[in-house]
Amino acid sequence: MDEVAGAIADPVRRQILVLLRDGRLSAGEVAERFAISRPAVSRHLRVLRQSGLVRAELVGRQRFYTLDPGPFTELIAWLTPFVRPSGWEHHLDALETEVYRIRRERRDAAADSRKEGTA
Incomplete structure (x- = not known):
């Protein structure tokens, strides 16, 4: 390096x-x-x-x-922890988290409605 x-x-x-x-x-x-x-x-x-x-x-x-x-490769690996993500990257990460949360909630709601329909 x-x-x-x-x-x-x-x-x-x-x-x-x-x-x-x-x-x-x-x-x-x-x-x-x-x-x-x-x-x-x-x-x-x-x-x-x-x-x-x-x-x-x-x-x-x-x-x-x-x-x-x-x-x-080795130099990039060493430098990467020193680079802070831009503001946009933080916003996109938050958006990705929200998308996964909504999908999980919909999947859980669908599973609950299937359970209620069979009960």
Whole structure:
């Protein structure tokens, strides 16, 4: 988890992840999108690869990168308790509770009326 958190701490690496979210890109295609040197982009890609967030595939002389979101799982699990649901989520939870309560009451009333009809 620490390696993933360290990898996404840099804004350039986060932007690379956003680019790769849409699909596979070559190292050159990634580098074209930044105003930093190709060696600097290469170092960022290496950090992302070492953290497991991207995979590299060598095709001829080109290296293609793809996003691997799997390593985010542990970080997301750790972060989730810190995120409070929005007001809407609370309202929707309350609505869901009310729907289940009404269904239960109707089911119980139907069961009671069946019992009265057979008694």
